[in-house]
Amino acid sequence: MVDDIFTLLEWIQHELMLFAAFGFMLGAIDDLVIDVIWAGRHFWKRLFIYSRHEAMTALSLPRSSDHGHLAVFVPAWDEAAVIGPMLRYCLKCWPQEDVRIFVGCYPNDPASIGAVAEVAALDARITLVLGSRDGPTTKGDCLNGLWAAMERQEHAQGFRFKGIILHDAEDVVHRAEIALFDGMLDRFDLVQIPVLPLVDRRSRWVSGHYCDEFAEAHGKSLIVRELLGAAMPSAGVGCAFSRHFMSLIAERQGGGPFDADCLTEDYELGLRIGELGGRGVLVRLPDGEGGIVCTREYFPDRLDAAVRQKARWMTGIALAGWDRLGWQGTLAERWMRLRDRRALLAAVVLTCAYVALLLYAITGVARILTGKEPLAFPYYLTLILIVNGLLLVWRMAMRCGFVMRFYGWREAVRSVPRNFVANFIAIMAARRAVAQYTRMRRGSGAIWEKTAHQFPDELAASRL
Incomplete structure (x- = not known):
């Protein structure tokens, strides 16, 4: 009887492992294609562009002719x-x-209102916009209030803004980004600069896994997306939109350009600009001082906060985004949307893999104690596992390379074990995302479920 139970567990373990191994292989091949495309573009530019022309930096960036x-x-x-x-x-x-x-602030948040008013008194370029409702509503709703305030200022002062830049309250901006956005908006309708999380030494593993993911996403994935002609999604910070396309979307929606019922209004806005024929670009411009023009910020440093944030992204992009945006566009566009929405499936695959490993350990110990031979893996499962092992080594090498490029070799080494932390957060976030999406489908409105933020102490101490 006991032997039959362990045989059943081994059979379940094999089936789960086969499912997970096949899912891993599909995802790894998908990533490998992206790697190959990026590598081809990277080496082509090095051989045929930068060998003849000096790379531009923020120091040599010309000012826009249409300032x-x-x-x-x-x-x-x-x-x-x-x-x-x-x-x-x-x-x-x-x-x-x-x-x-x-x-944008809310009437029931006097502390934030006071902090903004104190700085606004120092410079007339800052405008405090008070919402008409108590908070929190949604980020999109707050942004639409800022849009309306901007239009009122345009009407009162008799000019029209060239573009709109998005930043969050914890962002560390770059001094050269304004000139960069001003110049690039002459040619593009969405301009995104890299978002590089700050290293939080108090949270090497939870906050640190964002460093790994953004280094690869904004160092490779978005570049390939642009190369293939797919729409450029906005990261919500460090991005600029042309006034023309923002007005166009606002007119189509009958109000502001941001969807107040969406959890990922920034992501959707970028895709909608692409649907209307707008051009998006990721600009990786060296700043001439050893870095690049980018937006820096601290990301969540606690496990629960990271799970909440990742769950919001999954709900807005993988679930609600499927409903709201569908699968339209070119083959490249559909492929990129599939990659955007595979996070939930990846979490299921990861869960099956970890359960299979747990069963493998349990049945292995049991077989050792009883002295009986375990069930052998089918040959095709062994073959898939070998292929996955090789692809995993490649994947970790690529991630280490991008992390080292932005954060140095120590963080690159940490990125390997941090992958397990990222997997655990993804599994927990997927569970929360499904529950959140179910509530939304039942009529519960979207809520701005934000996390606590911090600003670098050494910068906060500096005064004007």
């Missing part, structure tokens, strides 16, 4: 701890830039 006003939108709910230092740092980085910073 215009730029609006910066910063939604702020319960951000009293970071919004003041963030705004001061913006003013310090952009002392002469022609920007207007619109900060």
Whole structure:
């Protein structure tokens, strides 16, 4: 009887392992194709472009021939701890830039209102926008309030903004981004600069796994996406939109350009610009000082906060995004949307794999104690496992390479074990995302479920 139970467990373990192994192989091949495309573009540019022309940097960036006003939108709910230092740092980085910073607050958040008002008194370029309803609503709703305030300022002062830049209340901006956005908006309708998480030494594993993911996504995946002609999704920070396309989307929606009922309004906005024929681009511009023009920020440093954030992304992109955006577009566009939405399936595959490993350990120990031979793996499962092992080595090598490029070799080494942390967070987030999506389908509205933020102490200490 006991032997029959362990035989059944071994059979279940084999089936789960086969399912997981096949799922891993499909995902790894998908990633391998992206790697090959990126490598081909990378080496082609090195051999035929940069061998003849010196790479441009922020120091040699020419000013736009069509210089215009730029609006910066910063939604702020319960951000009293970071919004003041963030705004001061913006003013310090952009002392002469022609920007207007619109900060959205809520009537029931007096601490954030006070922090914004204190900095706004120092510079007329900051406009405090108070919402008509208590918070939190949604980030999209807050952004639409900023859009309306911007239009009122345009009407009162008799000019039209050239573009809109999005930032969060905890962002560390780059001094060269305004000039970059001003120039690139002459040719593109969505301009995204890399988002590189700051290394949180108090949370090497939870916060650190964002460093790994963004280094690869903004160092490779978005570049391939642009190369294939698929729509460029906005990261929600460090991005600029042309005024023309924002107006076009606002007119189509009969209000503001941001969808107030969406959890990932930034992602959807980028795809909708692509659907309307707009062009998006990821700009990786060296700043001439050893880095690149990018947006930096701390990401969640606690497990529960990371799970909440990842669950919101999964709900908005993989589940609600499927409903709202469908599968239209070119073959490349559909492929990229499939990659965007595979997170939930990947979580299922990971769960099956870990359960299979647990059963393998249990039945293995039991067979050793009883002295009986375990069931042999089918030959095809053994073959798939070998292929997956080789692909896993390649995948880890690629990730280490991108992490080392931005964060150095120590973080690159940490990225290998951090992958297990990322997998656990993905599994927990998938469970939460399904529950959240189910509530939304039953009529529960979207809520701005934000996490607590921090701003670098050394920058917060600096004053104008």
